[in-house]
Amino acid sequence: MIDTHCHLNDSQFDNDLENVINSFFVSGGDSIICVSADYPSSIKAKQIAEINDNIYYTIGVHPDDCNSYDETELEDLIITKSDKLVAIGEIGLDYFHNKLNRAKQIEVFTSQINLAIKYRLPIIIHCRDAYQDVLEILKKYSPLEVGVVMHCYSGSLEFARELIKLGVKISFTGNVTYKNSIKTKDVAKNIPLESMFFETDAPYLTPEPNRGKRNEPKYVFNTAKFVAELRGIDADELIKITDENAKKFFNI
Numbered sequence: 001m002i003d004t005h006c007h008l009n010d011s012q013f014d015n016d017l018e019n020v021i022n023s024f025f026v027s028g029g030d031s032i033i034c035v036s037a038d039y040p041s042s043i044k045a046k047q048i049a050e051i052n053d054n055i056y057y058t059i060g061v062h063p064d065d066c067n068s069y070d071e072t073e074l075e076d077l078i079i080t081k082s083d084k085l086v087a088i089g090e091i092g093l094d095y096f097h098n099k100l101n102r103a104k105q106i107e108v109f110t111s112q113i114n115l116a117i118k119y120r121l122p123i124i125i126h127c128r129d130a131y132q133d134v135l136e137i138l139k140k141y142s143p144l145e146v147g148v149v150m151h152c153y154s155g156s157l158e159f160a161r162e163l164i165k166l167g168v169k170i171s172f173t174g175n176v177t178y179k180n181s182i183k184t185k186d187v188a189k190n191i192p193l194e195s196m197f198f199e200t201d202a203p204y205l206t207p208e209p210n211r212g213k214r215n216e217p218k219y220v221f222n223t224a225k226f227v228a229e230l231r232g233i234d235a236d237e238l239i240k241i242t243d244e245n246a247k248k249f250f251n252i
């Protein structure tokens, strides 16, 4: 199985990164996409991907770090990429953590969308309390031809359907397994299988029954099994479909 979104470059993995990666593969994992949130984590993601088989990487600046964004710096990382660069992300808008710099967030988000279009790379979107603005930007800048995934989706089913109509993929983390995530369960149960895939967002958002522990790529199976049960389908069958979706999306 593929963990389509994991922060192996997070300092929480500095002491046991090799063990974390090994236990994922021992558990039957196929590949991991190491996702970045700023310039230093993008460099680190590339290094991790370069020395490990079946680990790919992304580069990008998260909305929480939009003040550190430099377009030339990011474009240099694309020009000097390895063949394991698979996407731009995570990028987007976060009005939950920061309501006061919306204009700056939008500027940094659209700049990265334009780079993704220029270099034909799909994008991974982080969106919190900003679905309407994200939708408008997607319609205006049309990155849909290169591929768009809404990571850790937590919006409504209605909104998910609107995104899917545009060709956007929906990705689920461990938070779909949480007791209070009723809306997310509704989405996971009802959207078409060809529009979804799974991720851990490790070290964050550990799925049940390990909630509270540090998250790891190997727990991606727990999220997939949970959603398979929700939908009343076989977990292996679900994983086969969502892995195919992810492979096609990231071109791996």
Ligand SMILES: [Zn+2]
Pocket: 005, 007, 035, 090, 201
């Ligand atoms: Zn993330």
